[in-house]
Structures are given as C-alpha cells and as structure tokens.
Amino acid sequence: xxxxxxxxxxxxxxxxxxxxxxxxxxxxxxxxxxxxxxxxxxxxxxxxxxxxxxxxxxxxxxxxxxxxxxxxxxxxxxxxxxxxxxxxxxxxxxxxxxxxxxxxxxxxx
Numbered sequence: 001x002x003x004x005x006x007x008x009x010x011x012x013x014x015x016x017x018x019x020x021x022x023x024x025x026x027x028x029x030x031x032x033x034x035x036x037x038x039x040x041x042x043x044x045x046x047x048x049x050x051x052x053x054x055x056x057x058x059x060x061x062x063x064x065x066x067x068x069x070x071x072x073x074x075x076x077x078x079x080x081x082x083x084x085x086x087x088x089x090x091x092x093x094x095x096x097x098x099x100x101x102x103x104x105x106x107x108x109x
Contacts, residue, residue, distance in 0.1 A: 022096030024072070027065035030058050030079055030103045037062030038105060041081045048074040048090075071096045079103040 030041045041058040049072055058064045069075075073093045080086040084105040092101065 022071065023067075024069040024094035024096055025065070025067050025098040026069055026075075026077070026094060026101060027063065027098065028100045028102040029062045030064070030105060031062060032084075032105055033107060035104075038081065041079050041084075041103070041105070044078045044080070045069065046076045046078075047072060048076055069094055077101055079105065081105065083108055 026045065030038045030043075032038050039058050039060045039062055041062070041064075042055060043058065043064045044053060044055045045066055046053045047070060050070070052070075054066060054069075056064050056066065071094050073091075075092040075094055076088065076090045077092060078086060078088045085108055087103045087105060089101060092099070
C-alpha cells in the first residue's frame with residue numbers, strides 16, 4: 001500500500017513540476033519621438049534558433065506583452081508602423097524571467 005501511495009505522489013510531483021517549467025516573458029511600451037504612447041504598433045518576435053515567429057499589436061496604452069516564450073539567447077524583436085522607421089533589436093537573450101524591451105519610433109523620411 002505504501003509503495004502505491006509513494007508512486008502516486010511521485011507521479012503527481014513530476015507532472016506538476018513540468019507544468020511549472022520556467023518560460024521567458026517579454027514586454028514593453030512603444031512611444032513616438034515626443035514620448036507619446038503608440039497603440040497599433042506591430043511587434044514581431046523571432047526565435048532565431050528555431051525560426052518561430054510571433055506577432056502582436058500594442059494596446060491603447062502602447063504596451064505589448066508575450067507572456068510565454070522559450071528562454072534562449074537568440075531573439076530578434078521588430079516594431080513597425082506605417083509612417084515610422086522599423087525598429088529592430090537583434091541578439092536579445094531571454095532568460096526564464098521577465099524582460100522589458102521598449103521602443104521609441106522615429107518618423108520615416
């Protein structure tokens with residue numbers, strides 16, 4: 001009986017442990033040259049090691065978030081909006097914590 005109970009407890013611990021695996025979180029805000037918050041900016045995150053691409057749009061407060069990304073050393077983040085220069089950050093490392101990457105957009109020529 002004790003063996004079965006111990007086996008069940010270990011199985012539960014193993015299953016719940018994988019559910020709590022650490023993920024990277026990424027977020028930030030986007031502003032214009034005057035510092036005003038910019039909604040509607042497309043934020044594209046690319047995991048350069050795997051080729052996985054995710055895109056989101058900044059909200060009404062100019063904020064974006066990716067709550068669950070695979071930690072890794074090789075991410076590229078791009079912010080784009082018509083009328084503004086595309087802003088790119090390459091080689092960003094995402095540890096299993098929260099990383100903030102803000103952007104200040106520049107007007108296109």
